Amino acid sequence: MYNVSELMALSEEPPQQSAAEEPPHRSTPGRAPLWAHVPDAQWDDWRWQLSHRLNSLEELSQLIRLTPEEVAGVRSHHFRVDVTPYFASLIDPDDPNCPIRRQVIPTGHESAAYDGMFVDSLSEDAHSPAPGLVHRYPDRVLMLVTTQCASYCRYCTRSRIVGDSAAQFSRSDYDAQINYIARTPQVRDVLLSGGDPLILPQRILEDLLRRLRAIEHVEVIRIGSRVPAFLPQRITPELVNMLRQFHPLWMNLHFNHAREITPEVATALARLADAGIPLGSQTVLLAGINDSVAVMKELVQRLVRQRVRPYYLYQCDLVEGAGHFRTTVSKGIEIIEGLRGHTSGYAIPTYVVDAPGGGGKIPVMPQYLLSQAPGKVVLRNFEGFITTYHEPNDYTGHTVARPERPQVNREVGQEGIAGLLEGAAHSIKPQGFDEVHRRGRQPAALGEVTWEPIQPELALAAIAHRNGNGNGKERK
Numbered sequence: 001m002y003n004v005s006e007l008m009a010l011s012e013e014p015p016q017q018s019a020a021e022e023p024p025h026r027s028t029p030g031r032a033p034l035w036a037h038v039p040d041a042q043w044d045d046w047r048w049q050l051s052h053r054l055n056s057l058e059e060l061s062q063l064i065r066l067t068p069e070e071v072a073g074v075r076s077h078h079f080r081v082d083v084t085p086y087f088a089s090l091i092d093p094d095d096p097n098c099p100i101r102r103q104v105i106p107t108g109h110e111s112a113a114y115d116g117m118f119v120d121s122l123s124e125d126a127h128s129p130a131p132g133l134v135h136r137y138p139d140r141v142l143m144l145v146t147t148q149c150a151s152y153c154r155y156c157t158r159s160r161i162v163g164d165s166a167a168q169f170s171r172s173d174y175d176a177q178i179n180y181i182a183r184t185p186q187v188r189d190v191l192l193s194g195g196d197p198l199i200l201p202q203r204i205l206e207d208l209l210r211r212l213r214a215i216e217h218v219e220v221i222r223i224g225s226r227v228p229a230f231l232p233q234r235i236t237p238e239l240v241n242m243l244r245q246f247h248p249l250w251m252n253l254h255f256n257h258a259r260e261i262t263p264e265v266a267t268a269l270a271r272l273a274d275a276g277i278p279l280g281s282q283t284v285l286l287a288g289i290n291d292s293v294a295v296m297k298e299l300v301q302r303l304v305r306q307r308v309r310p311y312y313l314y315q316c317d318l319v320e321g322a323g324h325f326r327t328t329v330s331k332g333i334e335i336i337e338g339l340r341g342h343t344s345g346y347a348i349p350t351y352v353v354d355a356p357g358g359g360g361k362i363p364v365m366p367q368y369l370l371s372q373a374p375g376k377v378v379l380r381n382f383e384g385f386i387t388t389y390h391e392p393n394d395y396t397g398h399t400v401a402r403p404e405r406p407q408v409n410r411e412v413g414q415e416g417i418a419g420l421l422e423g424a425a426h427s428i429k430p431q432g433f434d435e436v437h438r439r440g441r442q443p444a445a446l447g448e449v450t451w452e453p454i455q456p457e458l459a460l461a462a463i464a465h466r467n468g469n470g471n472g473k474e475r476k
């Protein structure tokens with residue numbers, strides 16, 4: 001699968017070891033010896049994979065030489081452990097730092113508390129108008145449809161709800177989610193997530209997709225899934241034929257390391273892409289797993305080769321159990337610096353910090369704009385070449401009096417910084433700003449003073465009114 005130079009970039013093995021050879025523990029390609037006796041028809045069946053997942057110390061130690069840290073992690077885990085035999089076969093049984101292993105096998109570090117830790121670091125529960133529905137952005141919603149996944153990632157952002165088989169979404173939860181979307185016309189994009197929507201029984205998923213498609217203002221449906229990585233066998237022609245009825249349907253997948261892109265995964269991705277489903281991928285930046293330019297470059301290039309567009313690179317959230325996976329933000333910036341210009345633009349994700357406390361995704365990148373003065377900006381490229389862009393001095397802008405497609409369903413209240421530029425508001429104040437700056441003055445006693453600038457005509461009219469003159473244009 002790898003050529004020698006690729007593998008040397010990926011592994012910490014000294015070059016004298018012949019890296020191109022199949023690892024000796026594989027008795028059949030892509031399958032750990034533990035399952036060598038399993039007939040192909042079962043191995044390739046996603047139901048068999050799901051029902052033979054590993055979760056106990058006993059099962060896991062049949063496959064890998066567990067370290068004391070891992071034994072402690074499996075004994076004390078707060079978040080469910082389950083690994084499909086397929087994904088477990090990608091683990092190097094002898095390497096405790098194996099990037100596949102670190103994603104799914106807990107260690108004792110998970111119980112370590114740290115500064116800034118949250119249970120619900122993105123405040124999703126506070127942005128929820130219906131069970132499992134998160135409406136944070138003006139025109140799109142996140143719809144959590146299951147708590148179950150094919151395997152469980154140790155750094156999961158939603159470990160507070162994911163993995164708990166007793167906490168499932170019910171028919172009435174789905175009804176409440178769909179009712180909210182149906183009566184909220186600004187929602188033009190619905191993102192199904194969880195848990196993993198592709199773990200749902202096919203008829204339930206189909207029913208949800210059909211009900212969403214019946215809502216006229218829902219333009220785009222997206223599915224977020226890690227099933228293609230954990231359980232590529234689930235991407236059957238039947239499933240894909242069901243999904244393709246609901247176009248425009250996009251999928252956003254989740255890959256963290258090039259070793260996850262196996263021949264099985266390539267087949268699954270090709271089926272989805274051939275069904276016309278645009279594929280994106282998100283990656284979580286994880287210490288010891290993919291926090292290097294070389295590892296990340298290999299991953300994004302392999303994804304593009306499989307027709308998957310890297311979409312987001314996430315800074316690890318401040319979630320319980322994930323403290324030891326955090327990197328500095330500067331590591332993410334270094335990775336983007338190492339990608340932009342050095343490889344295809346298509347292969348470069350947007351690096352984001354999902355705002356702790358619920359502000360949504362905030363993009364972060366190296367600084368390319370070095371300086372500016374009226375008429376000029378100074379920019380640098382990836383090689384360090386510094387250039388000047390001369391801005392026009394007669395630019396007046398293109399004003400569209402009425403957009404061709406009026407945003408009738410535009411949400412009010414989230415105009416943000418773009419709203420300041422448009423002139424919809426003059427400032428954005430933190431909570432409590434006015435109270436602090438009143439310094440105890442009672443607004444009722446003195447009357448409310450407004451410092452907001454008002455329209456010039458209104459200001460003139462107000463002056464004229466004060467001066468007892470009906471015509472604001474005349475001065476005394």
Ligand SMILES: *Cc1c(COP(=O)(O)O)cnc(C)c1O
Binds near residue numbers: 134140142191
């Ligand atoms: C990530 C996310 C979305 C989708 O955001 P895009 O930037 O449009 O991909 C929507 N809602 C919530 C709550 C999210 O976290």
Ligand code: SF4
Binds near residue numbers: 159
């Ligand atoms: S697949 Fe997604 S939801 Fe499931 S455990 Fe991994 S990160 Fe969490």
